[in-house]
Structures are given as C-alpha cells and as structure tokens.
Amino acid sequence: MDGGRALDGCASLIDWLYGQSKADQWGVPREQFSAALERSAKKRLTSGAATAQSLEEYLCGLHIGDLALAVACAEGCETAWEHFFTTYRPYLRAAAAAILHCAAGSAEACELADSLFSELYGLAGGKGAERSLFRYFHGRSSLKTWLRAILAQRHIDSIRAGRRFEELGEEEAADGPMKTSLGQQILPADPHRERYVASFTRALQEALARLEPAEKERLRLYYAEEMTLAEIGRLLGEHESSVSRHLERVRRDLRRDVEDILRRGFVAANGSMADPGLSDAEIALCFEYSAEDSPIDLDKLLPRPKSQGPAPGKRPL
Numbered sequence: 300m301d302g303g304r305a306l307d308g309c310a311s312l313i314d315w316l317y318g319q320s321k322a323d324q325w326g327v328p329r330e331q332f333s334a335a336l337e338r339s340a341k342k343r344l345t346s347g348a349a350t351a352q353s354l355e356e357y358l359c360g361l362h363i364g365d366l367a368l369a370v371a372c373a374e375g376c377e378t379a380w381e382h383f384f385t386t387y388r389p390y391l392r393a394a395a396a397a398i399l400h401c402a403a404g405s406a407e408a409c410e411l412a413d414s415l416f417s418e419l420y421g422l423a424g425g426k427g428a429e430r431s432l433f434r435y436f437h438g439r440s441s442l443k444t445w446l447r448a449i450l451a452q453r454h455i456d457s458i459r460a461g462r463r464f465e466e467l468g469e470e471e472a473a474d475g476p477m478k479t480s481l482g483q484q485i486l487p488a489d490p491h492r493e494r495y496v497a498s499f500t501r502a503l504q505e506a507l508a509r510l511e512p513a514e515k516e517r518l519r520l521y522y523a524e525e526m527t528l529a530e531i532g533r534l535l536g537e538h539e540s541s542v543s544r545h546l547e548r549v550r551r552d553l554r555r556d557v558e559d560i561l562r563r564g565f566v567a568a569n570g571s572m573a574d575p576g577l578s579d580a581e582i583a584l585c586f587e588y589s590a591e592d593s594p595i596d597l598d599k600l601l602p603r604p605k606s607q608g609p610a611p612g613k614r615p616l
Contacts, residue, residue: 306337312355320363325371325379335370336361339437352527360547366438372419373433380420387446391415394447398454398579411450451583491581492588498561498574499585506556507600514549519601521546558582 306313313333317323322332336358343357371379389403391412396403399411418432436445507515520526520534521542528539528546535542564576577585 306333306340306354308351309354309358312358316358316361316363320367322367322370325367325376327367327371327374327376331370331374332367335366335438339366339439342437343439352529356528356543359543361438362441363438365442366436369433369436369438369442373431384416387442388412388416390443391446391450394443394450394579395454398451400578411454415446415450415453447579448583448586451580452587454580455584491584495577495581495585495588498565498577499557499589501565502557502560502585503553504600505560506553509556510549510553514545515601517542517545518549523601561585 313329313336316336317329317332320332322329339361340354340357368379368383372383392408393403395411396405396408399405399407401407415432420431432449436442440448507518510518517531517535520531521528526534528542531537532539532542537545561577561582562579565574
C-alpha cells in the first residue's frame with residue numbers, strides 16, 4: 300500500500316461506507332471521507348502483503364460514523380462541532396471524573412475534560428484542521444474510547460511532569476535533563492511498566508477463560524490460524540458477514556471484560572486482595588504498554604488441536 304493507492308479499485312466499497320457513515324449530513328465530501336479511510340488503512344495495514352480482502356475486512360470494521368464526525372470537526376464544520384460538544388462534553392467530564400476519582404461536576408474534572416477541546420479544535424499551536432487532534436483518530440475504536448484514552452494519557456502526563464519537577468536533583472538542576480543529539484528530552488521510564496503488562500496479560504487470560512467454546516474457536520481460527528472470514532464461515536456454516544459481526548462482538552466484550560477485571564483487581568487463593576484494582580488512567584497504560592512491549596502468545600492463549608502443525612503468522616489481537 301504505497302503512494303496513496305491503497306483504495307484503488309474500492310470505489311463501490313467507499314460509496315457504501317460513505318452512505319453508512321452519513322458523512323453527507325456534516326457536509327463531508329466523498330473525496331474527503333475517502334482520504335480519511337486511506338489514512339486509516341495506511342496507518343494500520345503497513346505490510347506490503349495486505350490483500351484486497353484484508354483491506355475490505357479492515358474498512359468494514361471501522362467506526363465509520365465516528366470517523367465521519369471527526370473529519371467534519373477537524374475541518375471546522377459548525378453543525379458537527381455543535382453535535383460533538385452537546386453529545387460528548389458530558390461524557391468527557393464523566394470520564395475525567397472517573398480518572399480523577401472525583402465528582403463529574405468538580406472543578407478538577409471539568410478542567411481536565413474541557414482542556415481537551417482546544418486541542419481537538421486545533422487551537423494548541425494555531426487554529427486549523429492540520430493542528431486538530433482529530434487528525435489522529437482513524438476509526439479503529441469508537442470515538443468515546445479514543446477520547447477516554449487521551450484523557451487518561453493527559454492525566455498520566457501531568458502526574459509524570461509533577462514528579463519530574465519534584466524529584467529534580469541538584470545534578471539535574473545544574474546540568475539540565477538528558478537530551479538526544481537532536482535536543483529532544485529523554486523521559487524516564489515508567490517504573491510500573493512491567494507490572495501493568497503483567498496485569499494486562501493476567502486479565503486477558505481470565506477474560507478468555509470466560510468465553511463460550513464457540514467464541515473462543517472463532518478467535519482461534521481468525522487470529523491463530525490466520526483464516527479469512529469466508530473460510531471460517533464455510534467451516535462453521537455461517538455467512539462471512541455473520542462471522543465478522545460475531546468477532547467484533549467478542550472483541551468488544553473481551554476488551555470490556557479485561558477493563559472490568561483490571562478495575563476490580565485480582566484476588567489471591569486465600570481470598571485476600573492480591574493486587575488492587577487500577578484506575579482508568581492505569582488501565583489505559585496497561586493496554587498501551589502491552590501493545591508496545593509484549594506480543595500476545597496466541598499459541599498459549601488459543602491453543603491449536605494437537606493433530607495440527609505449528610501456527611502460522613498471527614494477526615494482532
């Protein structure tokens with residue numbers, strides 16, 4: 300997928316997605332919507348081996364309605380912004396309150412939530428679509444999930460900044476923070492990173508164990524066996540669209556269960572709380588660090604029948 304040609308030959312699919320997204324209600328032209336799909340596909344499907352089928356599966360799995368709204372807001376559409384502000388401001392404040400463990404109407408929650416609007420609107424460094432954070436929304440998650448993750452990261456960043464300031468030693472005060480040859484500051488590693496990754500892996504194992512056998516089999520066939528939706532459909536006697544819907548539901552439920560487990564914490568064999576629950580900000584870091592550091596061992600989590608050979612290359616879960 301090079302040179303802006305990832306969606307060549309996908310005109311009918313783009314037309315269908317454009318209609319489903321209702322982008323026209325925000326005045327987003329088809330060409331602009333297509334460009335957003337192109338950016339999303341290039342961001343995710345970087346392998347030169349990506350097929351037309353894998354591209355179609357990816358695009359059909361996007362939250363295209365949210366993507367259309369984000370494109371419209373990034374371009375400054377007033378009606379889109381009014382809808383976003385009315386619909387998402389209460390959610391952002393509630394999410395900020397959950398992250399901060401305070402009331403939704405508190406000054407702290409309102410400040411954290413409302414501070415995000417200037418970046419979304421593109422005022423942090425100059426107004427315009429090229430500055431808006433919406434440029435980084437590609438539709439892979441829902442807009443609410445994406446916004447909550449940004450809020451959590453902003454909170455973590457503020458905590459880290461405060462700690463760096465408080466823990467600044469005399470040597471650092473004299474010489475300044477370490478920097479690369481390009482003048483970029485080197486930030487200290489998160490000392491809790493390994494614990495967050497371990498907690499995520501444990502929560503994922505627990506969530507997978509709760510799945511019905513049929514749900515686990517679909518995940519195994521798709522991720523561990525690298526079978527296409529059509530192949531899985533033929534094997535299970537289902538239409539590939541049904542397989543896609545089932546997989547999307549299982550992924551959504553799996554993420555929700557992992558978040559719930561991390562929020563609840565882990566109980567030891569004697570019934571005591573072995574690991575306390577995590578905040579929303581810490582849960583966001585669990586997902587982020589695990590995606591960066593620890594590829595999921597699908598052979599272990601979704602084992603193949605012994606009669607079959609070793610698993611081929613795997614899709615990211």
